Amino acid sequence: MSCWDLLGVPEGSDIYIIKKAYAKLLKKCHPEDDAEGYQELREAYNKAKKFTKKKSIILELGTDNNSNPNINEKSSKEESKFFNRLKEVYSDFSLRSDEKIWRDLLDFSFLWNVGNRKILEKEMLVFLSVHKYLPKKIWRILDCYFDWTSNEIELYKNNNKEIVDIVLNEISTSEILGYEYIDDIPKEYIETFLDFRSKGYKFMKEKKLDLAKEYLLDAYSIYQDDLYLINILGDYNVLIKNLNFARSYYKKALAIKCNDLHAMTAIGNTYFQEKNYIKAIKYFERSFYMYNLQIDEENYEAYLNLAKCYCFVNKLEKAKEILEKLLEISPLDTYCSVYLKNVNKKIEEYNERIKEEDNKKKEGSFQIFEKLKKGNFNSFNGFLSMKNSAAR
Numbered sequence: 001m002s003c004w005d006l007l008g009v010p011e012g013s014d015i016y017i018i019k020k021a022y023a024k025l026l027k028k029c030h031p032e033d034d035a036e037g038y039q040e041l042r043e044a045y046n047k048a049k050k051f052t053k054k055k056s057i058i059l060e061l062g063t064d065n066n067s068n069p070n071i072n073e074k075s076s077k078e079e080s081k082f083f084n085r086l087k088e089v090y091s092d093f094s095l096r097s098d099e100k101i102w103r104d105l106l107d108f109s110f111l112w113n114v115g116n117r118k119i120l121e122k123e124m125l126v127f128l129s130v131h132k133y134l135p136k137k138i139w140r141i142l143d144c145y146f147d148w149t150s151n152e153i154e155l156y157k158n159n160n161k162e163i164v165d166i167v168l169n170e171i172s173t174s175e176i177l178g179y180e181y182i183d184d185i186p187k188e189y190i191e192t193f194l195d196f197r198s199k200g201y202k203f204m205k206e207k208k209l210d211l212a213k214e215y216l217l218d219a220y221s222i223y224q225d226d227l228y229l230i231n232i233l234g235d236y237n238v239l240i241k242n243l244n245f246a247r248s249y250y251k252k253a254l255a256i257k258c259n260d261l262h263a264m265t266a267i268g269n270t271y272f273q274e275k276n277y278i279k280a281i282k283y284f285e286r287s288f289y290m291y292n293l294q295i296d297e298e299n300y301e302a303y304l305n306l307a308k309c310y311c312f313v314n315k316l317e318k319a320k321e322i323l324e325k326l327l328e329i330s331p332l333d334t335y336c337s338v339y340l341k342n343v344n345k346k347i348e349e350y351n352e353r354i355k356e357e358d359n360k361k362k363e364g365s366f367q368i369f370e371k372l373k374k375g376n377f378n379s380f381n382g383f384l385s386m387k388n389s390a391a392r
Helices: 003-007 015-028 035-051 053-062 069-091 099-106 114-130 136-146 149-158 161-173 187-205 209-222 227-239 243-256 261-273 277-290 300-312 316-329 334-374 377-391
Strands: none
Touching: 003 015, 003 035, 015 035, 015 136, 069 099, 069 114, 099 136, 114 136, 114 161, 136 161, 149 161, 161 187, 187 209, 187 227, 209 227, 227 243, 227 261, 243 261, 261 277, 261 300, 277 300, 300 316, 300 334, 316 334
16 A cells, blocks of 8 residues: 555645645554554655655745735634634643644644645744643644654754744653643642743753752642652752652652652662662562563663662672663673673672582581491481481
8 A cells, every 4th residue: 555545645745735634644543552553654654745845845935825815814814713722722721631622723724724834833833832831642742743853954944943942842851741640730820830840840950959949849839749740859859869858759759659660760769879778679679560661771770770789689690680681772881791790700609609518518418427437326326316406
């Protein structure tokens, strides 16, 4: 099946017809529900887009609505209608978080008109750079429709750099700052809370810790039961080496979501820093095995800390198993490689020591029986008596 058949558009369609068809098909083929179908659709979309790129550029550059005042008037009304609805959706948080509402909004015919497209996209970027607090799922929909992250060079070329920076940053950080736990915040405080939380997180990542503390605590003063804010406050306290405070925040996060992966591994890391390896192992194992978590780049450091914990409590075989898997992911990690060599050396030394002790025991038993052979029956009874007493 050709890319055109898969998208359901005539061969050689312009880029915006392709994008509209792709957007509609995404409703039926969600990447999390049908990864294979989504991949096929994505490949067809990219192929069709590449094929028609030159044509779309010509169309965009050659379109001129200024010669027809009626078209301009109609376009202006449709644009106003679209942005009024956009503002309405954003201002109501229940609508703002609704995937169907956004998909319906982005189906607006005006949005797919080739002549309006470039101007509208600019205005959309400006709007989103100010009205930027959207759940991850909504940013994903917007990115699929407009294809921003796949076309960063063109995006920067045609738009204000600061605005593009804000939008792309929000697309990436929306993976970290979720919106599932703020339903109880009064509507008039939601935007302020989200602004404080976002700025606090940003300053923390930039290591501007005084500013981070100010904004994070301001957000916390508005609302204390947001899982993401609580975990960020835990991370902040880890950075300033206040591990007891950090754990108190992470444990509060676990009270909200008992199997929260970030909180569990973070508690493990705090105990590891304090050299409390038994407790560290408890939280690491609980988090990794509860999620059947595979070792990858994201949890590399946490698994390395677990391997170290195993070494400190003499569970060397478990440490070896983890270190070998870490080296499969990052074979050039010299630190991990040296650590594994030391673990293997300790295992060899331990095995040698056990072997020596076994040999000594065998030697001792042999010598005793040799003496008994040379002795008499009474000596033998005495030996048995001693052995039985020891057993009791």
